[in-house]
Amino acid sequence: MFMKFRSKIIILNNIHGQSFMEFLFLFLTLxxxxxxxxxxxxxxxxxRWVTLVSIITSPNPDNKIKPVLR
Known part of the structure; x- marks a missing residue:
């Protein structure tokens, strides 16, 4: 009287595509x-970087530019 249902288990042979898509979504989120x-x-x-680079690369060491760091 009871009908037995077989549960079908779907086995994916190639899950590399899903892993790649998950990686892409995670990478995009990051x-x-x-x-x-x-x-x-x-x-x-x-x-600040531009000011520091201009101080370091100033041609005349006596003519120092005062940094304006906020």
Whole structure:
């Protein structure tokens, strides 16, 4: 009287595509989070680097440029 159902187990022979897609989504998420954090914490760092490089590469050691670091 009872009908026995066989549970079908689907075995994927090639799961490399799924792993690759998961890697891509995870990598994309990390890149987006990195850009968001960089935009949130970048407060004139480039200006500081330009000032420091101009101090280091100034041609005349007697003519020192005072750094304006905020």
């Amino acid at each position: 890149i987006i989070l990195s850009f968001v954090m960089l935009k949130a914490t970048n407060n004139g760092i480039a200006d």
